Amino acid sequence: MNTCAFLLILAVKIYADGIEGPTAAGCTFDEDADASTCEYRQGEEDDFDWQLIHTYSSPHATPDLLRGSYMLVNASQHAAGQRAQLLLQTMSENDTHCVQFSYFLYSRDGHSPGALRAFVRVNSGPLGSPVWNVSGSRGRQWHQVELAVSTFWPNEYQVLFEATVSKERRGYIGMDDILLLNYPCYKAPHFSRLGDVEVNAGQNASFQCVASGRASEAEQFLLERHSGDLLSAAAVKHLSHRRFVASFQLDSVTRREQDLYRCVTQSSRGSGVSNFAELIVKVPPSPIAPPQLLRAGSTYLIVQLNTNSILGDGPIVRKEIEYRASQAPWSEVHGVNMVTYKLWHLDPDTEYHISVLLSRPGEGGTGPPGPPLVSRTKCAEPMRALRGLSAVEIQSRQLTLQWETLAYNLTRCHTYSVSLCYRYSTAGGGGGHNATVRECLAVEHNTSRFTLRDLPPYRSVHVRLALSNPEGKKEGREVTFQTEEDIPGGIAPDSLTFTPLEDMIFLKWEEPVEPNGLITQYEISYQSIESSDPGINVPGPRRTVSKLRNETYHMFSNLHPGTTYLISVRARTGKGFGQTALTEITTNISAPMFDYGDMPSPLSETESTITVLLRPAQGRGAPVSTYQVVVEEDSSRKVKRELGAQECFPVATSHGEAQARGGLHYYTAELAPSSLPEATPFTVGDNHTYNGYWNTPLDPRKSFLIYFQAMSNFRGESRINCVRIARKAACRDHKACPGAVPALRGDGPDPGHLCGGWWCSSCCWESSSSSLRREGTTTLTHITRKKR
Template identity: 80%
Template structure:
């Protein structure tokens, strides 16, 4: 082939294609080229391509340009491509911008022995690596070569890679090492190339096989969950990537934790141990194929949570930080996950105390209650407790898997002022000048009763001579004295009586009651009965003196006559005093006129108190009527006893005294 550059345009090309060759042994292609112009300008470029199995030409394996004198130059080409593969040599001449001179090729020979001027490459083997690793190609050249000559690794698309290292194995052997990043897109055919002015050497195409490490398509399947373990099925029947799978592993971590662990798995099911209760875990399967970097990315994760475990133990450190009469402020150790072993838990504070049930048997009722405590709280205030009472408290830690209760701790609330003495417990017995009062201890003593305080004051009296309200008096009683005898009181007087108990905290509420003393019979202010003032055949005149009311004013005066046989005389009786129905010598108030005229005595007059403001004479037998009673004239032949009696009526009670 000859090209006259002056007759062609810049950049025009001429090609010479040899027939396809498929050789079984080492051989050498030899040819001569001519590049010359008279003025020394370059006539153009001459390039040589090796096309394998009808594929792309790739990059030029040898090229020359410029003017090399008016002579032929011999070049050798060592192609290490053998049957059943075939290759084709393509010569390309391109015209330069100077457009002067000649480009020629001649004497193309196929020799059945190795080249002398250039080396031959040993067979380049396929390289299989996993994606993400570096593939290493080693090109071994035998023959005439030096370390200074360029060694290249050419990809089928023409991209070339420079050698990372060149090593002389012997005086005739060199090894060039190439590193290719083996990503998925880098899978292709590669060959070794070296060139010099003497020619070029080209190896066979070797395949870079990039395997994708396997990854499961589906996440593991949960078979069973426990507090500290998860049993899973690997679920690796379907994968993305390349096999074979030579190792299976599981990678797991807590969802909220940065750390992870990897365990080798020898079966299709696996039990992941030593997990934390009630914790969410992400579990993925790792598959590994042969070769470095053969472990694929983790498969889709199984997101699962372990079950809660029973609380580690009961809560401790239950103490009272503040004790008051009606409340307790309690605290205990802080709560932590290592104690609850579950994120879903509750804390209950349970307490009990006894309270009087009422009745005479003295039985006690027990109050029990459990209160819920807010999460993350380690203190609580119990309110509305009874004072001075033993309160038994315990803590309960509960989660879905179990419950732990602490030992019961007893606290005692402080004393408080006592409750009031029950008004219905106040019982009393009134007399005319005394009252006996009795009471019971308060139902809610709220502590130790140290004393009772009793106050009393006259507030009302039926006796006009008594000044009311009277002075208020106070008496203190010992704790075991629940009674008192009031003395020196006024008859017929109402007293306001109060009773209250006391503890170390003070007095409680006051119980009030009103008690009225009984009235007394009226009294006469003289000892001896005076002698009659005068007598006649049918009358006797006596001196009547007024009586003094005690607790109630005198309601009426009565003159009673008792007949005796014998000569008439007046017998003076001694002063007598009687309460109705007592059986003394005084005479009861008659219920009718018939009763007023009995065989033994008769009522001869009834006088109102207003008629007797002072000592006044009265004639017995003056034949007059006094308040319905006939003052019958006396019989001169009979003896008479004349009685004078005073009557006081108060609230249905009648008392009288006589003389």
């Protein structure tokens, strides 16, 4: 329908501060008005309806009411807080327009009848907050209000009026002449189009509401959210006397603040309402997955960004890598324009957290770092070898060493090891083979001191430190230390060699296998501890002899034969004497010694016997074990007896054996030492048996030499001494006696009638006492005698 025709038909009132203007369309609520042109309806979500009254046709109208036809709410007829809503038809305009209406709020006694509010709902959305409101008693008159709504096609809006009854419940609320004018409002400013605002989450959003028209100083500027929340203007700036801009700022917006917003001005004369603009809150992008490690070195990491899947909003306009060492307070960000990136100048064997940053347009468009890639660089070879190796304490068998403190810039790896390698020679003073001991020991982490134990004293120890990690090894130079002296080790018992004699011992030894320093002296001690000679007192006194370091031998003299000596040898260094080597050495025994210096003449003599005095011999180192009386045929006139090597008679020979072999001597008796405790007479040729030997009567026709022999035995060693004690001369008439018969063994006639083992009726003899002489003695060792 043409607007002009519509205005003519409705015959609507026109109000413009008393000045006529262009025609308008709307609701005048007059009795003759065309109801079809005023499309309004009562609210359905309120408590009661507005009442359309015509005071001209109502004779009983109260004088408090104004005359005319209009919509009315009688507060006294409703409960406090009850509401009545009046909804205009939905409008979709293409050009500037103005919604105008009149109202009155009146109570005779000045009490407030209630409140009147105007709402502008857009596109059937939520009702929101009132864009205009008034309350209290405003006098018994009409007041004109304008709504400058800047919502245009294809959007639509609807104006809703709501009356609310006050607690006083007195008075009236009236509305009339709701008009839609096709020209700008005069009392309310019109807003220019409000554009959408896009910001990144966490940033401040700003709406600039530009308006034109009259604005009173009491004008209130608000930013209304689609849900109805209101925000006061941060600042209002006048661009000219009819143009101004109101700025609204939302701080640190998030997705929760994303909504539709419009600008609203409020005053008692009216209200300006802008279109709804959207606050678009974009979430800065962030990768879903961490970057991927392609390669790792000791000072670099090559990664792939892996940004195919993201959280948040695009478009992505910049990619960056943020990395930091795990334990470091710092981080670095590098811009990246490729899908892979190489991080340089990293520390070896260090764990890094590497994340990708993505940015979209706008301030604050950089999203949070994506999931980190936690990766470690490889170790690098140690920077150099350890330095400062020195000894803080040197003892005879241990060294305490120290060196510089380890640091990461030296190891260049958290996994490292320090080895202390040492070597020394085991060559000793005993002439052993040279050998080298080598060993490497692991040193604990975080220590720069170590003690080498169980080292040989007075030895050069060569030490070297090695620093190793998985990538390499650095060895320091070898440093030589020398342990201090210690007491020497013991002389090896098997190095003691000796040669025993009868009254001397020659002893020789070797230097200790472990001299443990410089040998300065040897000390030899000896003491008799055992003797087979009862005449020697044991144990004897202990004697000590000192020898120089180069004298490894000693001759012991003035010893007792057949005596065991305990001999000890020990070496000495500057630290003292070492262990003692002990050995027992027994001197050789000597032949028994006779005491025939005052040899008496034979006690008696017959043709076949001779009686001599046997004196016991004195044992030298061992007691006399046995005595023998030896008879030797005196053949000096025929065969000169060889003297020298065998002057005694070690081989036991009986009379029968001597005759069978043609021997010149035989044992005529063997006596036990117990049978000769003192000088005792003994008759040679008494025809008795002594310990298995027949004391055969002597042949008167022959001359015989009588020997007395003593033998000592000790531990398989034998010594013999003999002495000639008599000579039996042959009979003067040495022819055979007539009727002579062989002598019989056993008891027989008087030995005086025997002569050479024959019975004689007559025999002549001469004493041999005048020819008695003592012969020298001979000793024989280690002789074993068999008896037959």
